[in-house]
Amino acid sequence: MEGDEIIEVRDLEHAFGDFTAVRGISFTVRRGEIFSFLGPNGAGKSTTINILTTLLPLQKGTVRVAGYDVAREPRKVRAAIGIVFQEDVLDRDLTVRETMEFHGRIYGIPREERRRRIDDLLRIVELESKLDERTKNLSGGMKRRLQIARGLMTQPEVLFLDEPTQGLDPQTRMRIWDYIRRVNEAGTTIFLTTHYMEEADMLSDRISIIDHGRIVVSGTPAGLKNALGEDVVYLETDDDRTARDALRGIEEIRSVTESSRGLSVTISADGSHCLPRIIDAVRGAGVGISSVNLKKPTMDDVFVHYTGRELRDTGA
Amino acid sequence: MAWEFLTVYWREMIRFVRFRAQLFSSLLQPALWMAFFGVAMSSNFDRFTSAIPAPAGVVPLDYLTFMAAGVIAMTTLFTSLFGGMSLLFDKNWGLMREMLASPMPRTHIMLGVSLSGMTKSFIQVSIIMAFGLLLGVQFFPGYSPARIVLSILGIFAFVGAFSLGFLLFSSTISMRLESPEGLQGVMTLLTLPIFFVSNALYPIQAFPPVLQALSSYNPLTHLVNGIRYFALGDDFFAVGARYTFTTADVLTSFAYLAVFAAVMYLLARRTFERAVVT
Numbered sequence A: 001m002e003g004d005e006i007i008e009v010r011d012l013e014h015a016f017g018d019f020t021a022v023r024g025i026s027f028t029v030r031r032g033e034i035f036s037f038l039g040p041n042g043a044g045k046s047t048t049i050n051i052l053t054t055l056l057p058l059q060k061g062t063v064r065v066a067g068y069d070v071a072r073e074p075r076k077v078r079a080a081i082g083i084v085f086q087e088d089v090l091d092r093d094l095t096v097r098e099t100m101e102f103h104g105r106i107y108g109i110p111r112e113e114r115r116r117r118i119d120d121l122l123r124i125v126e127l128e129s130k131l132d133e134r135t136k137n138l139s140g141g142m143k144r145r146l147q148i149a150r151g152l153m154t155q156p157e158v159l160f161l162d163e164p165t166q167g168l169d170p171q172t173r174m175r176i177w178d179y180i181r182r183v184n185e186a187g188t189t190i191f192l193t194t195h196y197m198e199e200a201d202m203l204s205d206r207i208s209i210i211d212h213g214r215i216v217v218s219g220t221p222a223g224l225k226n227a228l229g230e231d232v233v234y235l236e237t238d239d240d241r242t243a244r245d246a247l248r249g250i251e252e253i254r255s256v257t258e259s260s261r262g263l264s265v266t267i268s269a270d271g272s273h274c275l276p277r278i279i280d281a282v283r284g285a286g287v288g289i290s291s292v293n294l295k296k297p298t299m300d301d302v303f304v305h306y307t308g309r310e311l312r313d314t315g316a
Numbered sequence B: 001m002a003w004e005f006l007t008v009y010w011r012e013m014i015r016f017v018r019f020r021a022q023l024f025s026s027l028l029q030p031a032l033w034m035a036f037f038g039v040a041m042s043s044n045f046d047r048f049t050s051a052i053p054a055p056a057g058v059v060p061l062d063y064l065t066f067m068a069a070g071v072i073a074m075t076t077l078f079t080s081l082f083g084g085m086s087l088l089f090d091k092n093w094g095l096m097r098e099m100l101a102s103p104m105p106r107t108h109i110m111l112g113v114s115l116s117g118m119t120k121s122f123i124q125v126s127i128i129m130a131f132g133l134l135l136g137v138q139f140f141p142g143y144s145p146a147r148i149v150l151s152i153l154g155i156f157a158f159v160g161a162f163s164l165g166f167l168l169f170s171s172t173i174s175m176r177l178e179s180p181e182g183l184q185g186v187m188t189l190l191t192l193p194i195f196f197v198s199n200a201l202y203p204i205q206a207f208p209p210v211l212q213a214l215s216s217y218n219p220l221t222h223l224v225n226g227i228r229y230f231a232l233g234d235d236f237f238a239v240g241a242r243y244t245f246t247t248a249d250v251l252t253s254f255a256y257l258a259v260f261a262a263v264m265y266l267l268a269r270r271t272f273e274r275a276v277v278t
Helices: A045-052 A074-080 A096-106 A111-124 A140-152 A170-185 A197-203 A221-227 A240-249 A271-284 A299-307 B004-018 B020-049 B063-081 B085-092 B095-100 B107-135 B145-176 B180-196 B209-217 B219-232 B247-274
Strands: A005-016 A019-030 A034-038 A060-065 A081-084 A158-162 A189-194 A206-211 A214-219 A231-237 A253-259 A262-267 A289-295 B235-238 B241-244
Touching: A005 A045, A005 A189, A019 A045, A019 A189, A019 A206, A019 A214, A034 A045, A034 A170, A034 A197, A045 A060, A045 A158, A045 A189, A074 A081, A081 A140, A096 A111, A096 A140, A096 B004, A096 B095, A111 A140, A140 A158, A140 A170, A170 A189, A170 A197, A189 A197, A197 A299, A206 A221, A206 A299, A214 A221, A214 A299, A221 A299, A231 A240, A231 A271, A240 A253, A240 A262, A240 A271, A262 A271, A271 A289, B004 B020, B004 B107, B020 B063, B020 B107, B063 B107, B063 B145, B063 B180, B063 B219, B063 B235, B085 B095, B085 B107, B085 B145, B085 B180, B095 B107, B107 B145, B107 B247, B145 B180, B145 B219, B145 B247, B180 B219, B219 B247
Parallel strands: A034 A189, A034 A206, A081 A158, A158 A189
Antiparallel strands: A005 A019, A005 A060, A206 A214, A231 A262, A231 A289, A253 A262, B235 B241
């Protein structure tokens, strides 16, 4: 095992004819983390994941996955990774058990080991009662779970998840998230692409926002949101005017506006650290506070801030 | 030695057994050929050709027996030409990506599919031979049981080499095309000349010289020669023509099919190693 970085991408570019889908991106994924590519459909996420998983040939740049160069040692990369594809990639006429068997066999897992892992994984994703069901009779959520189990069967160092919850209902999505977290806690590095803000926000250790083939910004979800400096504190007080004057001394406050519902205080730093001082300052001026609300920016705000527009949500 | 191609084979055979409609039609089709075309044509041909006497000492054969070898060859041709179709579906439904993203050597995909196509041909050929015997086809005339077994093995060897070649060809085309309709078109177009410019249904001795030359390069002609040699012997008379085969003739035919399969293998390997399916 060399170093912390399980995926290293340098200056990756990829074009389909005249259209450049990926325009020179570089990033690294650390062993053990959940790393997300967040971006709208057509941003270059799938192209990147296809190159990282050796399904597309490398055109320009260098990509190392699990210590192997994807251009020079694609078979070693393939043996080290697991993939859950964007669409359902299941043979409709095979049973759940056969689907897993097939996968285990093409990866050359010995029989005893294979049987044991199939039983274990299907129990984890709660499909053990569906062993002999053909995959065409499974619900959308079950199909996803089966594919996650399949992706994990080879005990990959990195699991690639391409839009893992696209088109699923909210309860099923939460359940899939739960599986993804558990898999990660068991030691598998996760690389996921998504165009769902809250998915990236809830799951990831780190996020890269990608748009038009470029990485716009990278960071932890909290870091990205805090860096915007747009935390807002809503205050309802006995005397808004006095409270407003009392807040003048706090330098992190960017602006204060009054409305019929109270005061909106925009803060250029982490709002949760400023909040106690704001409350102290207002109370210190003898003004009573009837309610306080801190609003952090969402990933949507982050996205809009860096790309200048709303996420084109066309995939759901 | 890696054995992953057996996994691909295993899956293909599960599909074969599970798609009831495909299973039954593929088993019924050759029987129908024998029952209708075979019986209808033989009643006509036998009437025309009975006027031509067989040379002294040569066994005359009826048309049904003559064409049974052609039906075996034709069925093998059809099954093999369309055998790559499942790859096209795999590709279009995304299933191919699971295999391409795995560490399994890519040649194993085409080998597994080809071996399953070959198995299907063996099953069909067995059915035609059994059904043909019921209809009165005089295969293996006066052979000892040991010779019958050897002859069947010989027929399977020819059918195997021939189907392997066309299955690999079909796999190559399937990997390069986008739609099943396209494959259907290409294969139907190929079926006609391959089938009719051959000795499957009639002797080539009376062909115009160009067609005669073409038919001698046609793998189907070599397959039919092999089947007739093993099923009917090395000297017989049918449809107004005398057939003699030397051991060298038969070995040449087999070598031709083997070389054909080898060339198709190289072509398919090139296609699979370069294939990009996303």
